[in-house]
Amino acid sequence: MRLNENTVIFGDRVILVPYRAEHVPTYHEWMKSPELLELTASEPLSYEEELEMQRKWHLDDDKLTFILLAQPETSTSTSTSNILEPSEIKECKMVGDVNLFLPDGITGQGECEIMIASKEDRRKGYAIEALSLFLSYLTITLPFDPSQLIARIGSPNKPSIRLFQKLGFGIIKHVKVFDEVELNYGVEDDKEIPSEIGLDVDINKKVDWINRSLEGRLGKYD
Structure with missing residues (x-):
């Protein structure tokens, strides 16, 4: 793009x-x-x-x-x-x-x-x-629209799943044939999937990127 x-x-x-x-x-x-x-x-x-x-x-x-x-x-x-x-x-x-x-x-x-x-x-x-x-x-x-944001991550890749959870994505689907989970921004985790894939982590502190300003952080790349 x-x-x-x-x-x-x-x-x-x-x-x-x-x-x-x-x-x-x-x-x-x-x-x-x-x-x-x-x-x-x-x-x-x-x-x-x-x-x-x-x-x-x-x-x-x-x-x-x-x-x-x-x-x-x-x-x-x-x-x-x-x-x-x-x-x-x-x-x-x-x-x-x-x-x-x-x-x-x-x-x-x-x-x-x-x-x-x-x-x-x-x-x-x-x-x-x-x-x-x-x-x-x-x-x-x-x-x-942030609600349209999704991520698809292999179930064994726990660090990446946790990363997206910290950013406000919730696990909504476990596609067993590909052994991957799908996450969607702004929704809660499906209650059964985390334990199903062995993800025993409670994300208490989330990153509020939605209100983050980019003022003073954008430049031109020559």
């Missing part, structure tokens, strides 16, 4: 930038991992196929994606602590991606996905901040 082709979103831990051809070499290396292929329900692609996929994510109206970069621990920027210069952004480490798939356009459901590629970059708060920024951006910019 061209909507974000020149947009950068600055978080405290992550920076969201549009997925461009310059990111494909690293992304292609990531997706050689059997673990990531399984977690993302993806098929291995050749480098040329990955380039074509990047072009599709850029151009197709039913796809919106950002690459996640890690904010450096220190910055030489003369602006604010989390706003970087273009040259600084290009030096930041790629850590994952976040995207929305709209098979029926903005009037239908939108499926959210996030990936933190390396185990060493997980549990650092990247995913929850990136999703909060991303969901705020798409509901403000498209605009998109």
Whole structure:
């Protein structure tokens, strides 16, 4: 989707930038991992196929994606602590991606996905901040009704399920043939499914991304 082709979103831990051809070499290396292929329900692609996929994510109206970069621990920027210069952004480490798939356009459901590629970059708060920024951006910019947001996650991937629960998504379906659960924003968990998949976690503190302002966090990505 061209909507974000020149947009950068600055978080405290992550920076969201549009997925461009310059990111494909690293992304292609990531997706050689059997673990990531399984977690993302993806098929291995050749480098040329990955380039074509990047072009599709850029151009197709039913796809919106950002690459996640890690904010450096220190910055030489003369602006604010989390706003970087273009040259600084290009030096930041790629850590994952976040995207929305709209098979029926903005009037239908939108499926959210996030990936933190390396185990060493997980549990650092990247995913929850990136999703909060991303969901705020798409509901403000498209605009998109939050109640249409869904996520489909493999049942064994408990950390990802908990992440979406913290963001206000409730488990509504267990598709046993694919061993995955479906979550929908703004609804309560089906009472039987969490215990059915062995998810014995009570999410008490949720992240209020719906009221999060992006003022001072948006920039232009050259």
